[in-house]
Structure formats: structure tokens, C-alpha cells
Amino acid sequence: MRLSTPRHPAATSLFDSLPDDLARQLAPYVKQLAQAVESFRSQSPTPPRTHQFENDLAVHLRGLGQVVVEWTFNHLEADDPGDVPTQLLWQGQAYQRRPKSRNRSLQGLFGPIRLQRYRYEPIDGGDRSLFPLELALGIEAERATPALAERAAHAAASQTQGQVRALLVQQHGVHWSVKALRKVTASVSQGLAEHRQAAQAARLVQALQQAEASAGAHRPTVCVGRDGVMVPLRGRQDYAEASAATVSVRDRQGRRLYTAYLGRMPEKEQKTLSQQLTSLLLLLPSLWTGVSPRWQYLSDGGHQPTAYFRQVLRRLRDPRTGRRWSWEWVIDFYHASAYVTKLAEALFGGTRAGLAWAAKMRHWLRHKPGGLQRVLYSAAALRARYELTTAEEKAYDQAWGYLQKRKRRMDYAGYKRRGLAVGSGVTEAACKTVFAQRLKQSGMRWQVAGGQVIVDLRVLVLSRVWDEAYQAYLLSKPQSARGTLAALGTRTAKKAA
Numbered sequence: 217m218r219l220s221t222p223r224h225p226a227a228t229s230l231f232d233s234l235p236d237d238l239a240r241q242l243a244p245y246v247k248q249l250a251q252a253v254e255s256f257r258s259q260s261p262t263p264p265r266t267h268q269f270e271n272d273l274a275v276h277l278r279g280l281g282q283v284v285v286e287w288t289f290n291h292l293e294a295d296d297p298g299d300v301p302t303q304l305l306w307q308g309q310a311y312q313r314r315p316k317s318r319n320r321s322l323q324g325l326f327g328p329i330r331l332q333r334y335r336y337e338p339i340d341g342g343d344r345s346l347f348p349l350e351l352a353l354g355i356e357a358e359r360a361t362p363a364l365a366e367r368a369a370h371a372a373a374s375q376t377q378g379q380v381r382a383l384l385v386q387q388h389g390v391h392w393s394v395k396a397l398r399k400v401t402a403s404v405s406q407g408l409a410e411h412r413q414a415a416q417a418a419r420l421v422q423a424l425q426q427a428e429a430s431a432g433a434h435r436p437t438v439c440v441g442r443d444g445v446m447v448p449l450r451g452r453q454d455y456a457e458a459s460a461a462t463v464s465v466r467d468r469q470g471r472r473l474y475t476a477y478l479g480r481m482p483e484k485e486q487k488t489l490s491q492q493l494t495s496l497l498l499l500l501p502s503l504w505t506g507v508s509p510r511w512q513y514l515s516d517g518g519h520q521p522t523a524y525f526r527q528v529l530r531r532l533r534d535p536r537t538g539r540r541w542s543w544e545w546v547i548d549f550y551h552a553s554a555y556v557t558k559l560a561e562a563l564f565g566g567t568r569a570g571l572a573w574a575a576k577m578r579h580w581l582r583h584k585p586g587g588l589q590r591v592l593y594s595a596a597a598l599r600a601r602y603e604l605t606t607a608e609e610k611a612y613d614q615a616w617g618y619l620q621k622r623k624r625r626m627d628y629a630g631y632k633r634r635g636l637a638v639g640s641g642v643t644e645a646a647c648k649t650v651f652a653q654r655l656k657q658s659g660m661r662w663q664v665a666g667g668q669v670i671v672d673l674r675v676l677v678l679s680r681v682w683d684e685a686y687q688a689y690l691l692s693k694p695q696s697a698r699g700t701l702a703a704l705g706t707r708t709a710k711k712a713a
Contacts, residue, residue: 281326311336415681423465423474432468434635441643456482
């Protein structure tokens, strides 16, 4: 089957608007594209031929893109050294121009790029040279264009390094070693981490606006949670506890609209996570001008969540008014239910009667006014009737003590009536999505620093702020002025001054 298509007049003059040397480099690829189209059209299409046609086309287009990018980048700096400054100032240090040299490691979306750029050496000594063109382009870790660096880092957030390397080869013709991939990924992760908080705060404010406009009987709620998860480490300690935190916005009906995620690899007393969480919370009042939301803390009764509430949250003051925030601290219903089950096991063992009693008590706990007190009364009455073994008595006392000590935080019927959340499923899910799905695959062991690189990328993806954070990161890099390198040198000197 052969179809005829009239040639567009502009096609004959396609190269007329291009520089001659670029047109010459593009001509072979355009010819290959034309031959691929003609070959496919010369016969009746079949699924195998269609599949091959698209794959061949992708290869030719990648070659075309590689030529365009490489030519464009290499024509940003003047060829004549006289048109560029002999010296420039960068971050308080003076540099002397040297001849152009090639970046032999640079890769882009279309494959390897042979970039010739001027090199500037420190005048007062030092081993690190400066490449103004690479700064202007935003080259990442001296190896990747911004677009390729983003693709690699985003893929690394959810895929193993073997899968990422295979993807880079298949889609971009990029053959990176493990070391090169880690270098680029770590550089992007570090840069993005500085913009995570602002991006998350902006999304939380958007959610608060949506919540305020919603219909319902209650004020919008900012719900905070944190939890721990064990992750595999290299070295003498096989597993250690990492930490995750969430900040959610719920509307007037108690529906969750948005969640921001935080995560830190194992650290003593989880200080960094606490600092990040506190800083994010304190940023919200400065951005939000609507009706003050309700503040809820939802956690289990573990040591770190409890210490964070007592030492930090309940002491926080609104930066605008100086007043202390009023927190509603709720112990996660499912953790409380687990201790009800332990009471049943101590009293009844694993019998059917014990399972039935535990189910009834969980229902009371969640739906009855004064539900926990009813549970404790019932358990105490049964305890007086039964003779327990030493082990059963110990288990009973532990479960009873946990519930009795935290009963002020377990008014679940009241919480539901006021539209507050009673389960910390969002935070528990964060432990799985931030850590377990990526860091706890078969055979994996992590250094703390290497794991944090991935965690910092994952929280951006899960918080749905990747694009905002990456654009902010690119804008924070040194920006080049349009025109010659002389303009860049002048602007650089002004910024350094």
C-alpha cells in the first residue's frame, strides 16, 4: 500500500534558516528519517513492521536531537578568546582563563554531548577549575544536563540503580557506571532538599484554601503524625529505626485533601526529622491568612512521638500572635485496639470467646461514649473472676497500664463527633511508601547517607511537589545573561561582589 502526500512548500527550504554547519550535520539524520518513512509506506503495514518503524524512528530522532543540542551548546561561547574575559571573579575568588577543553563525561536526553568550553583556573591556587558555560547551562555534577539529571533522579526515587541504568541506556543511550549515577542522583537530591519545605508549605496552604471553602460542620484540620520503621543498614548493625512524618489537611467533613511527607534515615533521637517537621508547621501561619485551623497530633504512644509532643508541639506559639497552639493529641485507634486484643489474650487465651470479647470491646472503644472506661471495667471484672498464670498476669498488666495511662487521648466517639481523625493509617502508610517499598527490597543494605539521598527524592514525589521543587532548584542555580561569555563574567563578578 502506497499513499501519496503533497510536499509542503516549507519543507524544501527547511535548512535555509539554519547555519550551514548545523544543516550539514542534520542532513544525514533527515535522510535516514525520510528513508525510514518511505520504507514503511512502501509495504502494507503489519504489527511487527509498525513496531520496528517506531523504534527506528526513535533512534533517528535521538540522533537528530543529539546533534542539535551539541551544536547549540558549543556555539554559546565565542570561538575567539578575545571576546571572553581573561579573568573573572566567582564567589570571592579570582580565576584566569585557559584554552577550551572538552567535557568527556557529559550526557543529555539524546545521549553523549561533546562540549568544548573555556576553563578558568584559580589564580591564587586551588585544584578546582571553573567552567562558566557549565554553570550557565546548569550542568549537574559535571555529567548531566538538567533534563537528564531530573529523569535519572526521578527514576532513582522508585527504581533500583540497575533498573535506572537500564532505563537510561534504553531511552537515552546513556551508559553510566554505578558511581556516575550515584554522583548525579546525590547532587540532585541535595539541591532539591533545600526547596522541599517551601513547596510543601505552598501545597498545604492550597489545601487549606480548599478546606475552608468546603461544606461541613467543623473547622478545617491540620493533622500531624510521626512513626518509625526498621531499615536494613550496612555494617555491624543490621537494622535500625528510621522515622517518617506526615502533615495532612482535612476539610470541614474530615476528608483528607493533601498530605506532605517527611523521612529520615536512622538518627539518634530523630532530631533532624523533628526539626524539619517543626519548621514546616511554623511556616504555615506566615502563608495562611484564613480562619485558624484545628491542630491535631495523631500517633501511637511510643517514646519518640510522645517526647516530640511534650517537648515541642505543646510549646509551639503562633508566630503572628504569640499564642500557644491548642493541640488535640489522639492515640491511634488501631494501636489502642492492639492492646485490647492483648487483654483478651491474657484473659481468654486464643479462644473463640476471647476473640468475641475483643471484637465487642473494640466496637465499644470506637463508638460508645466513654468507650475506654467501659473496656477497662469489663476487663477488670473478668480479671477478678479468672485465675491467671504469671505470664498472663504480666501481659494483662502491661496492656491495662498502656490503656489506663493514655485514656485521655482515646475518646474516639468524641473525636468522630467533632470530625477528627482517629487512625494514623496515613503515617503508617508513609513508613511503607517512603521506606519499605524502595529501601527494603530483597538483599538491600544501605549506608545512612546513601539511603537519605533516595528518601529525600521519594518525599518530593509522594508529596506531589517534585515539579515545583525542581523548578525552584534550577532557578537557584547561577543564571547566565543572554549573549557572550563576557556578559556572564560581568554578572558573575557583580554577584560575587
